[in-house]
Amino acid sequence: MAKTILLVDDDPDYREQMQMQLETAGYAVNAADSLAEARALLQKQRFDLALVDLMLEEMDGGFTLCYQIKKMDKNIPVLLVTAVTSETGLNFDAATEEERSWVKADGLLAKPVRFEQLQREIKRLLNE
Secondary structure (H helix, E strand, C coil): CCCEEEEECCCHHHHHHHHHHHHHCCCEEEEECCHHHHHHHHHHCCCCEEEECCCCCCCCHHHHHHHHHHHHCCCCCEEEEECHHHHHCCCCCCCCHHHHHHHCCCEEEECCCCHHHHHHHHHHHCCC
């Protein structure tokens, strides 16, 4: 059975491209373009992994969503995929336990991200 991924990004081109690539790789994908839509999907079903953009309607909306996902189910791996560093100069990571404790993500990738790199992270987080 295919693993189910929640994909949250407000950029329609990026979201559609990622959804197509993930589905081609064998994952079931539910996509959301906003915090509200992501929350509604999370209420309806359980996901095996969440891919979350940091800057949604609110500059830090992805942080909020990561927190809510982990509060609902701490076992759902969350991967932040963001262009925040290139757009704002803000630099952070989720490599250490301390960073993950406030970021509430299990990994972080900077956009633009190659699909092969994203797929490696997904496999790592899903223990595939």
